Amino acid sequence: MSRKRQVFVAGALALAFLLQIAVLPQFKLLGVQPDLLLVVAAVVAIQDGPLEGAVTGFCGGMLQDMVSPLVMGVGTLTKMVAAYLAGALKGFFVTYSILLPVLLVFLASMAEPVMHQAVLIMLGQEKLPPFQVSVIFASALYNVLVVFVVYPLMGRFSFPGKDESFGLLKAGGG
Amino acid sequence: MPSAPRANRSRVVLIVLVIVCVAVVTLYVRESDQGPLHKIQDVFLDIVSPISSGFAKLLRPIKDGFINLFHLPTLSRENAELRREVADLKRKQAGAQELEAEVEELKELLNWSGENPEMENVGADIIGQSPDNWQRLMIVNAGSSSGVKKYMSVVTREGLLVGRIISVGSRSSVVQLITDSRSGVGARNQRSRETGVVEGRNERVTRFVPMSDEADMKVGDIVETSGLGGTCPPDIPMGTISKIEKREKGFTRMIEVEPYVEFSKLDKVLVIIMPEPESVILKEAQ
Numbered sequence: 478m479s480r481k482r483q484v485f486v487a488g489a490l491a492l493a494f495l496l497q498i499a500v501l502p503q504f505k506l507l508g509v510q511p512d513l514l515l516v517v518a519a520v521v522a523i524q525d526g527p528l529e530g531a532v533t534g535f536c537g538g539m540l541q542d543m544v545s546p547l548v549m550g551v552g553t554l555t556k557m558v559a560a561y562l563a564g565a566l567k568g569f570f571v572t573y574s575i576l577l578p579v580l581l582v583f584l585a586s587m588a589e590p591v592m593h594q595a596v597l598i599m600l601g602q603e604k605l606p607p608f609q610v611s612v613i614f615a616s617a618l619y620n621v622l623v624v625f626v627v628y629p630l631m632g633r634f635s636f637p638g639k640d641e642s643f644g645l646l647k648a649g650g651g
Numbered sequence: 652m653p654s655a656p657r658a659n660r661s662r663v664v665l666i667v668l669v670i671v672c673v674a675v676v677t678l679y680v681r682e683s684d685q686g687p688l689h690k691i692q693d694v695f696l697d698i699v700s701p702i703s704s705g706f707a708k709l710l711r712p713i714k715d716g717f718i719n720l721f722h723l724p725t726l727s728r729e730n731a732e733l734r735r736e737v738a739d740l741k742r743k744q745a746g747a748q749e750l751e752a753e754v755e756e757l758k759e760l761l762n763w764s765g766e767n768p769e770m771e772n773v774g775a776d777i778i779g780q781s782p783d784n785w786q787r788l789m790i791v792n793a794g795s796s797s798g799v800k801k802y803m804s805v806v807t808r809e810g811l812l813v814g815r816i817i818s819v820g821s822r823s824s825v826v827q828l829i830t831d832s833r834s835g836v837g838a839r840n841q842r843s844r845e846t847g848v849v850e851g852r853n854e855r856v857t858r859f860v861p862m863s864d865e866a867d868m869k870v871g872d873i874v875e876t877s878g879l880g881g882t883c884p885p886d887i888p889m890g891t892i893s894k895i896e897k898r899e900k901g902f903t904r905m906i907e908v909e910p911y912v913e914f915s916k917l918d919k920v921l922v923i924i925m926p927e928p929e930s931v932i933l934k935e936a937q
Contacts, residue, residue, distance in 0.1 A: 494782075495702065495703060495706050497782045498699075498703055498779035498780060498781075498782050498790065499703050499706040499707045499710065499778065499779050499780075500706070500710055502780035502781065502915075503915065505915075508854075508855075509784045510784060512783065512784075514782070527661070528660075528661040528664055528665065531664075531665055531668060532664070532668070535668050535671075535672070541782045541783065543691075543692055543695040543696070543699075544692075544695070544696060544699070544779070544782060544788075544790065544825065545781075545782065545783070545786065545788075546786070546788070546817050546818055546825060546827070547785075547786065548676055548679055548680060549675055549676070549679040549688055549692065550672050550673070550674075550675030550676035550679055551676060552783075553672050553675065554669070554672035554673075554676070557668055557669075557672065561665065590784075590785070593785075596676075600676065600680060604832070604833045606785035606786060606832050606833070606853065607785075607832050607852065607853055609853075612784050612785075616784050
């Protein structure tokens with residue numbers, strides 16, 4: 478990832494965080510809001526590689542954990558792993574279709590809350606947030622809608638380095 | 652295919668990140684509310700709040716437009732309902748004024764002095780909300796510099812209960828709404844005086860769990876805070892009982908309470924300043 482791309486991703490993450498806390502709660506559909514931080518991390522993982530996605534997921538999760546009264550670090554861990562998985566799975570497909578990021582973001586969005594709940598249970602948290610499959614599914618679908626905007630937008634600013642191919646077209650993601 | 656050194660580097664970075672996460676989780680779980688990670692959270696809140704506040708102000712017209720657009724079809728019906736309600740309330744107000752005068756007279760006769768000091772409060776703007784789907788939180792731009800402390804109650808300008816403070820920075824705080832699944836507020840039925848707890852469920856409605864299973868509850872009854880627990884002042888209206896679902900023998904009834912507050916339309920709140928809400932909770936825990 479080039480230096481320009483790193484700066485761009487950091488800016489995108491900061492903007493996503495602000496939108497996540499200040500704007501998206503007003504645009505709930507079926508009572509849920511999209512997880513823009515996860516979408517950005519997963520898209521980076523798909524476009525730039527699983528490691529880059531994991532680092533973005535780590536930073537996004539940390540930002541979210543900073544304003545959440547739940548255990549700090551859990552969201553950081555799960556977002557990082559979910560983004561990494563999205564990027565790693567990308568390596569198994571050779572297609573330039575938008576449907577691939579859609580599928581991968583959907584899977585990451587389904588996996589992340591499951592992992593989050595599992596970690597909280599392992600930590601022995603007494604009052605867990607309710608585990609509602611319908612909410613997870615609706616949120617994953619909402620994230621998929623957001624991908625149609627975020628994916629091309631982030632692909633447009635890939636700033637490839639001298640020895641890097643265009644991020645959007647990297648089949649292996651590495 | 653990634654090259655071997657790059658794959659190794661990836662592995663090392665990943666392992667380091669996982670270790671950092673595990674360390675943060677462990678420290679956070681083990682430390683007290685005054686610990687360094689909690690302090691970092693509070694400082695972060697203070698850094699983010701002015702930016703989030705500006706963002707929220709900038710986007711308020713869009714938010715209002717969005718809300719109005721969604722409520723357009725129901726606007727005329729709502730208007731008619733509100734007019735009826737105003738007329739009804741005016742009638743009730745006249746009756747209440749008479750009753751109030753009567754109570755004052757009786758108090759004087761009995762030489763009774765109740766503990767009802769005027770509550771001090773701090774106004775705050777809502778500058779952010781929960782970043783995920785699993786919590787019902789709000790971030791407000793009032794913190795410890797304004798006298799706000801953990802566990803203080805938050806109400807609307809009309810005096811309806813919104814929630815309580817769960818995290819405090821110097822210029823901002825996090826409010827846990829009464830609809831949050833981890834929220835439990837001491838409550839009572841205004842009519843029958845039966846007490847219990849109103850629990851959040853991460854849904855629009857909350858659940859009233861009465862102390863007694865045989866408690867006298869009816870749809871339409873007003874639920875208010877009981878003041879039991881010491882952190883929330885009594886008599887703050889919370890909502891009305893909207894549904895009572897009878898369960899099979901041996902199971903408790905499901906009593907749903909619809910909060911008065913429309914959380915999506917809120918933009919300003921008041922924090923009720925109480926002497927030491929946190930110490931009450933700590934004393935009870937001991």
